[in-house]
Amino acid sequence: MNVNISRVGYFRTRPRWEIYVWTGFILSVIWFVVVKHKIVSSSFPVDTRSKENSCLISFGTYRGIKFESHSTDSNNNSGEETIGNKCLIESPWMRLAQHTVQIVENNRDKSNVIKVIDDWLFIDYHDRINVLVQDPDSSQNDTNPSFLILKQTKYALSSQQSLAVVGGIVEPGEEPLVAAKREVSEELLVSCNSWTSLGKYRTDVNRGMGWVHPFLARDCVYTKTTLPLLVGDTESNGNVGAHDIELQNKQSMTLNEVKDAVMKERFVEVQWSNTVALAMLHLI
Numbered sequence: 527m528n529v530n531i532s533r534v535g536y537f538r539t540r541p542r543w544e545i546y547v548w549t550g551f552i553l554s555v556i557w558f559v560v561v562k563h564k565i566v567s568s569s570f571p572v573d574t575r576s577k578e579n580s581c582l583i584s585f586g587t588y589r590g591i592k593f594e595s596h597s598t599d600s601n602n603n604s605g606e607e608t609i610g611n612k613c614l615i616e617s618p619w620m621r622l623a624q625h626t627v628q629i630v631e632n633n634r635d636k637s638n639v640i641k642v643i644d645d646w647l648f649i650d651y652h653d654r655i656n657v658l659v660q661d662p663d664s665s666q667n668d669t670n671p672s673f674l675i676l677k678q679t680k681y682a683l684s685s686q687q688s689l690a691v692v693g694g695i696v697e698p699g700e701e702p703l704v705a706a707k708r709e710v711s712e713e714l715l716v717s718c719n720s721w722t723s724l725g726k727y728r729t730d731v732n733r734g735m736g737w738v739h740p741f742l743a744r745d746c747v748y749t750k751t752t753l754p755l756l757v758g759d760t761e762s763n764g765n766v767g768a769h770d771i772e773l774q775n776k777q778s779m780t781l782n783e784v785k786d787a788v789m790k791e792r793f794v795e796v797q798w799s800n801t802v803a804l805a806m807l808h809l810i
Contacts, residue, residue, distance in 0.1 A: 581613035581621070588621040589698040590652045593734055595627070605630055610644065621650040651729070651736035653696040655706040656801040660744040661778045662716060671744075672778045674714055675787075680795070688794035689787055691801050702726075702739035710743060714776065715750070718743035724804040729797075740801035742808060781809060 594608035610626025625646040631639045661672040676690040694709035696702050703721060710716050722742040729735035779787065785806050793799040 581616045583615040585615075585617040588616040588618060588650065590621070590650055590736070592621065592623075592650050593648065594625075609642075619652070623648050623650065647733065649730075649734045651734065652698070653702065653737045653739060654797065655694060655696060655702050655709060655739045655741065656797050657692040657706050657710055657741045657743050658784075658801055658805040659692055659710055659714060659716060659718065660746050662746045662748050663778070666745055670780050670782055672780050673784055674716070675777055675779045675784065676713075677775045677777060683794060686794065688798070689792045690795065690798045691793075693797065696739070703741070706739070706741045706743070711749065715748055716746050717749045718746040720745040722808060724801065724808065727800065738797050738800070740797075740804055742805045781806075785810070 592611070594611055595606045596608070597605045607628045607630075608625050609628050610624075612624045612626075613621060614624055615622045624644075625648045626642065626644045627646045629641045629643065631641065633639055659674045661674050664672040674692075676692070677687055678690050679685055679687055692706075692710050692713050694705065694712075696705040700708075703723070706721070707718075710718065720743065722744075724740040724742060727738045727740070729738060784802060787793065788799055788802045788806065791799070793802055
């Protein structure tokens with residue numbers, strides 16, 4: 527009892543300014559803990575789809591597709607559903623969101639088990655195209671045709687050089703094939719008459735990062751002008767892919783040389799190596 531009285535007496539005898547300082551410090555700690563908790567986690571599922579345009583931090587508006595899963599198996603009523611989608615940070619390039627995902631699983635006794643994961647981080651990113659382009663100076667009947675290959679550096683390669691193919695962003699509202707033709711025109715001043723789609727591939731099956739659309743372009747000719755961007759208001763919205771950082775050089779390589787290069791891991795970025803490998807399977 528005497529101990530409790532002495533503790534109370536300690537604060538009673540302190541200067542008023544010191545009490546104010548301690549009070550302010552304690553309130554600041556409480557405020558930080560509350561805000562931190564709201565940002566990092568959620569104690570119960572909240573459907574924020576009606577507020578998808580609001581973001582905690584924004585470096586510009588992301589105008590691409592915002593993914594949500596509503597996948598169910600009608601045979602056993604299993605699947606995943608996005609029941610919450612809170613935007614954490616966005617830019618014109620991408621959107622990082624905290625998804626709340628409800629997962630329905632089946633037990634062996636055919637009963638359903640429902641799990642909720644409220645901290646599933648997901649990245650919405652614009653779709654991309656990659657194109658392996660045949661050299662316009664190479665004959666269509668050549669048994670070992672040549673292709674235009676780029677040698678370039680990228681930010682995440684840390685100054686390491688890599689072989690590459692034409693690539694770029696599918697702008698909001700733009701079709702992948704249209705984007706592919708535009709990028710080939712912009713980067714190589716080339717127009718091609720024969721286009722082969724090599725599929726559509728998810729970058730990361732758990733975290734998103736958009737889809738990649740690889741193409742093979744043949745029967746090409748050099749042009750003097752580039753194709754225009756045909757979607758959106760370029761004056762106000764801008765071209766998302768225009769701000770990419772790249773330093774590249776163009777070279778011509780034969781089919782056998784390209785095949786050898788991809789086998790030796792000289793196409794360092796996975797999208798480039800995927801596109802080239804798929805094209806090799808189509809050509810050989």
